[in-house]
Amino acid sequence: MSDAMVLNLTEKLIMPMYVFTNVWKSACARSGSSKIYVPKGTFYLGGVEFVGPCKNQIEFVIDGTLLAPSNPRDIKQDMWINFRYINNLYISGTGTLDGQGKQSWPLNDCHKNTNCPKLAMNRWDNITQQQNGTLNFFSVHHFNITGVTVTAPGDSPNTDGIKFGFCSNIRISNTNIVRDTVFNGTSDGIRIKTWESSAAKIVASNFVFENIQMINVGKPINIDQKYCPYPPCEKTGASHVQIKDIKYKNIYGTSKNKVAVNLQCSKSFRCKNVELIDINLKHNGVEGGPSTAVCENVDGSARGKMVPQHCLA
Template sequence: MRKRWNSKIYVPKGTFYLGGVEFVGPCKNQIEFVIDGTLLAPSNPRDIKQDTGSTSVHQQSIYLRYRYTRWSREKSWPLNDCHKNTNCPKLAMCRKLREEQSEKDVNGITVRDTVFNGTSDGIRIKTWESSAAKIVASNFVFENIQMINVGKPINIDQKYCPYPPCEKTGASHVQIKDIKYKNIYGTSKNKVAVNLQCSKSFRCKNVELIDINLKHNGVEGGPSTAVCENVDGSARGKMVPQHCLA
């Protein structure tokens, strides 16, 4: 009987410009993506081939591990003018779950041992508010992650609708479930350090918070807070801010 081997993609220490990355499945075994280096978005987004400009995930099981890796988009992201330019270039970003019936389920993603430093978001799961595809995003693990002055350290946003042609015509049909956040610590620039805003039609299920310590370090003053909408889950261990899970 042939033994099945997991696959590993390894990025060594060093600085590398980020191009198009696409994971296409399904595959029978888990894929491990280990990054020890620093990934930079090109300062000119047109340097990215436009047919591969975003990171797409269609795998049934992918394991991501970053060792104090820095993802940097500070030079390219201010060039984002897609809200007014229909021919805007693709930027280095992860593909979003959205209004498209061809989308597939996303299952089994693990991210651990990394640092977010000065980013607008930390751990973010977002779906278009009016997404019609009835798909499932499940079995995500986020563990041992440090936040340093991050805008929104923990963020589930199922009301994503930033600019036209996105239209707010109904709740997201994407089901998010079985999500674990463990040992997430550091500082948040916003008072709302934990934001869990799920679909009113498909509530988030089994969201676990374990040993969360996110202190507010912004100009507003006061302690960090948490917001929960349409989410079921549990919490244990150290909890800053106080959780709001039912």
């Protein structure tokens, strides 16, 4: 590994985009391996793109906090931090990417204002052999995400943790998104959704959801493989994503809907080995009556306390 290219930055500095991009261009152009190091401290960073291809392996170490502008208009692009067309990228460190969503969400009034500011996100685009990252991945292949924590305040308009599109050979491990969490008044709690007419034949497996409280949640446990928010959808199509090896443990609280546990899996690729352990979800909605469970095309098992009564085969 060549000498690290250290960003010697002042605490709470407003960092112009060119500071990062100039260091990136230099590291990308080197014939040997390079390391870019962001030291401890808090640094305000506007929208930035890191674009390849590069000649070498690059390690991006973030030990400080990168802080997005609180006003999304100041980012001046759809993506806050965008990595594109890069092979052999390693991102590590003990730092934080803070999008300041709490401050920017009130400025997003797109439901009534056509000139509203779009909320930016992090994006990792056309990257291979990556070790660490979060939020939005498109056309990313052969990479690992490990040791990442994703958090969102209770009033977040979108709590998606890690999103993927046109990706392959992805492994997520030791990553904390929904364990030891409280959902309060949300439309969904633990939700796995796949497009009802998805074409790709892939497997989503080895998920653990544990120690989660639901307070007046619309659908506390929800597998929806008939997801179709807008056209084109066939409605009669079946998802080609197989969901398996899913554990729900110690999920408790109240459900706004009678169906507190909804497991609607693909008729072409059944859900396999879905475990329910100590589930206690009581119905407190206007319909009245106890909570219920719905199972379609799912195999699994249940043990411990079980409210509602499970329907697993």
